[in-house]
Amino acid sequence: MSLLNIKTIGDPILKKKAAVVEKIDSSTRRLLDDMAETLYNAEGVGLAAPQVGVSQRIIVIDVGDGLIELINPEIVRTEGNMLGFEGCLSIPGMSGEVERFANVSVKFLNRRGKQQRITAKGDLLSRCIQHEFDHLEGILFVDKAKSITKQEDNDD
Template identity: 55%
Template sequence: MAVLDIMKAGHPVLKQVAEPVEFVNKKMRTLIEDMAETMYKTDGVGLAAPQIGVSQRIIVLDDGNGLLELINPEITHKEGSQIGLEGCLSVPGYYGDVERFDKITVKAIDKHNKKVTIKAEGFLARILQHEIDHLDGHLFIEKADNLQRIEPQTEGAK
């Protein structure tokens, strides 16, 4: 497994609509494992393939209840509304309030080419929508209100 480089805002791959995956093979499963390792090592809660320079419809995420690996995710139902603070590994140091649907249903396939359906609400729904936005070429800063830059804390800073 490997920690991959994360593309930053301004990189063209982050503005592209990612290509659907036809079939998940061994090479793609390795990519998915590397994406998960990268997400965990960078303290993220989600990562989309375009963020590592791969324009394919793959996301990994973990809301604290375990790793989800989804290929070709598609929101099939949405309801309600929530506003919450978001950040992004591709836009380091920036945070803002983003309005999202509170409850969603997502259909996708897993890394073994099996169909999966996820009913999500709250934080999990937020992460899914954020990562699916990446697959459609959108960054959270396009939707955020009260966008702020927060400087990282340095060792010994008061």
């Protein structure tokens, strides 16, 4: 496994819609492993392939309950709304208040190509799934934020 370079705001790949993964093979599984290592090293909770320069519909998430790998995710059901603050590994030093669906159901493929489905209800996982899914669509949280806050450096 190896650490990948996280692309930051201004990189054109972050505004591009990611391609569907046509075939899950050893390179796909290697990318999943490298993305997970990169996510943990950056101390994030979610990472989408475009954030590491790969325009494919792949997401890794760990909100504290273990790693979830989503290939070709599709949000199939939404319900309710919630407002909360988000940050992004691709937009360091910024956070914003973003409205999201409270509950989402997502179908996706796992690393073996098996169809899976998860439902997240009103929690960090629900917010994270939607945030990372937006990355696959070329949307950043700052595009949806009701307000944006710059994090001050407190290194005095």
